Amino acid sequence: MNLSSGVGDDPDGVNANRAALQRLVGGIHVYSRQNHGTAMTVVTREILGDPAAPIQTMPQTADALISDVPGVRLLIQTADCQAVILVDPQKRVVANVHNGWRGSVANIIGRTVRQMVAAFGCDPDRMLAAIGPSLGPCCAEFVNYRSEIPEALWPFRMGRHHFDFWRISRHQLIAAGLCAAHVHAAQVCTRCNPHLFFSYRAARRTGRFATLVGLDTPGTAGARVGSGDCVGP
């Protein structure tokens, strides 16, 4: 079920897929126009406009979505790039970050943590992070890494041309103030699992799956996240 309207798929099919996902999960599904940059959108009640529209695409380009509005689901579409979820369970703020290799180079996840601190008073020490299925070190080959990847990230190189972007994200999250025990990674490679995920490297012309995060509407039952005190690295 491709969820991207930007990969040449039949628009009616994409809309039907998005509607099916919205019915399954509920809430207001917020998509963004991703372009491997570092722009962020804070999704407020005002920006949502018509609250009766259950599927919305933010008009501006953004590779990170942040919200404290209960019922909103932030969606990031990927096919090898990482979606990185951030949660401050005490301030009740969530974020979803589109983190491809360009995002890693620009440290968009560190920038998003800082934005959550600046805009909502979040505390990285109690924040939780989850790195979704994405290109693993097995398949993240960058033959031209000397011109594409800054030298500061070369310590994460494995073998001749492969990079461990899961470890880069973990490193950036901890540098942003999260404790290691609060950083979780699926550690599932999209290119190695084409029966489960879309993979740009595997297929080039392909769809996008989505990772979503949202806060429950107060008073409704549902999954809860907890965050213990950070005990050591």
Ligand SMILES: [Zn+2]
């Ligand atoms: Zn792989």
